[in-house]
Amino acid sequence: MQVEEYKPLIVAFCCNWCSYAGADLAGNNRLNYPADVKIIRVPCSCRVNPMFILRAFQRGADGVILCGCHPGDCHYTSGNYYTRRRMALLFSMLDYLGIERERTRVEWVSAAEGAKFAATMNDFAQKVASLGKNKRLEDLRCKK
């Protein structure tokens, strides 16, 4: 039996106004990024509650990335500033608990940055793949 190549499952929370459109642009421009990136559209990066990140890991994600508008460009003026603080603290806490820091990331991607979106996803997927499966935040009940 051939051993299947390990492909990490990535969950990307993308804000409706910038990053989701950025992902769209990446598609329109036929830029490649891994098919294992599952995009979840959120109204604003600020909608993402720390629980979302943890739940994504629980349900089998190997890496979670959060994409929003560049600071200063938030559709709702200041949502992503709050996101920035929240995620800075959350990621620092995850690191403190010994969870690999490369499994989480925040990236600001505008609607015009299709290339950046694809490049970010490629880079992130590669980094997560090098870490292997998420073992430290896994819920065994969610494994096949």
Added chain:
Amino acid sequence: MQKVSREILVDKAISLLNQGVVKAVFGWRKGEFDYDVTPAVFTTEKDIKENFVFNGFCGANFSKYLVAKTVNFDGKILVFLKSCDTYSFNQLLTEHRFDREKVYAVGIPCDGMADISKVKEIAGDGVSKIDFEGDMMKVTTLYQDEPVEIKLGDVLLERCYNCKSKKHVAYDELIGEDGEVLDSNRFDEVAKLEAMTPDERFAFWQGELSKCLRCNACRDVCPACTCEKCVFDNPNSGVENKAAANSFEEKMFHIIRAFHVAGRCTDCGECSRVCPQNIPLHLLNRKFIKDINQFYGEYQAGEQVGSRAPLVNYTTEDVEPCDVFKGGEENA
């Protein structure tokens, strides 16, 4: 022995009660032994005289009780607040969780409270009597002929050992002299963990959190946890759980619990005091406090009523999440 004696507090409580200033008194009620004092509401002079105690085991923080007790209560409630309790008191006021008009707060000095499990580590099991003399306690046990003498300073609760402030930040009346904000070493343990490798940290927390019973005492005692319905109790939330089914749920509960009070936690230390499994929960909360201080500037929750907590605030120059691991030099 505490700087302020039981008698002073009893006299104060009775006089305020008899003058009609307050209609009820929050205090510590004597237990079966000298160390198992229970927070209680007193309404009569007789009850106060007979059962009110104040000694080195009165660690309970009354601030959170005010949220439930002041609702539908006609009149004022007297509450005795140690310096650390006043921070929780202010934080709750900041969040508009109770009516300040219904509370008469008396600040009391505190020399730190003792941890009975530490006393028992020294004196052994079978503690039948504890007498306070100055800053010493004489512990009589069933198994030793002579009482064991223990210095209060050696058996303090973790939070008192690293007391952050003897200053009262809220009161209507203060008994004794006010203290100062102290330079504590409370972040040392956090720094020690940070210096470990991720594998060591993971092993440490896995070991600690796997002890968790999910009794929710840390949450229920926390003066910052005042949601009407906790997400972990709400069957409609999708994350409600009564027992940690596996190591993920243990971690999720504790991360979310600590995160939810991040920026609002005054570091009162009640969570670690009540944990029946001795999990050092304060190390999670202090990590957030340490990070907040480092990334967003020194902030002490509860220091001032009305201050804006760091997580509902921002600057355009905040550190990027990807840079936090560099220690946030930019902002330091």
Added chain:
Amino acid sequence: MRKCSIDNINDVLKALSEKIPLYLPVDRLDGKATYQKYQEGKVWSNALNTERSAKDFFFPQMENLVEFKTQGKNVEVIDIRDEKQDFIIFGVRACDVKSFEILDRVFLSQPVDTFYKSRREHGIIFSLACSKPNETCFCSVFNIDATAPAGDVTLWKTETEVFFKANTEKGEKILSEIDSLTTECGEETVNEQREKTKKILSKLPLSDLDLTNFGVGKTKALFDSPLWKEMSSTCLGCGTCTFVCPTCQCYDIKEFKVGDKVTRFRCWDSCMYSDFTKMAHGNPRLTQAERFRQRFMHKLVYYPDNNDGLFSCVGCGRCLSKCPISMNIVKVIKRVGGKENE
């Protein structure tokens, strides 16, 4: 009765655990004892008792019951019960041994809880007599003899020796397997220790608890006491007392769904929780005072009502030392029972 030197106890543990998995109290890093599986290097704790009670062995905090798999319109029910193996619980104190009897009356009466039953049948209990009870102990109030606990095998530990006495066939069989490591002996030393311990037990501060106002038929007299409200007024509503209690046996059945797979499991519940026994109409006990009353009335009145007067408390004292606000069953017995100021 047989005995071995305390220096050889590890050989005994090793010999026993080679045949059957053995669990014994071991000191954790923080100095508190918990039951752990014996393997080379584990040291039998000297602590009076474990942080968590021994009920975990028969009634674990979380237990999967059954799995469902959906495929189109079909639901497949999968029995996930695994074959249980015999296991030894070593060093169980008299109070915890008594708690098994209390749990048995709940789980083994009709309808029988088969999950509990199979664990119970496979458990071999090595009980350990007490010699240094704590000030929070009050098992004698419930007529438990801490100096001669029940169980398949009873152990007595002195500073130099460990004594073994089989009480059941199961116990005799397992003791005979370690015959080479123990020697036959008389009961003098044990009896001497028992007498000494009994003296201590009779002098314990809580040994004079009076239960006359509790038990069968006391519901009406106690239910409307104003003390329930007063005493519960600072109760946090956490589950500490129920989770460390060896006799609390309430559980909730819940489901966890992933894709087409549903796992039905049960986990401990606590009558102190706001969502305990929540039904379609809501919660039958709306205030903490009612929940608080439920816990103590259950232990001291309802359970005896249904079980020939047997109280559902064994006096282990765990709730006394663990309650965040130091409210506990002793204070309830003294105040609600009206004996506080005697």
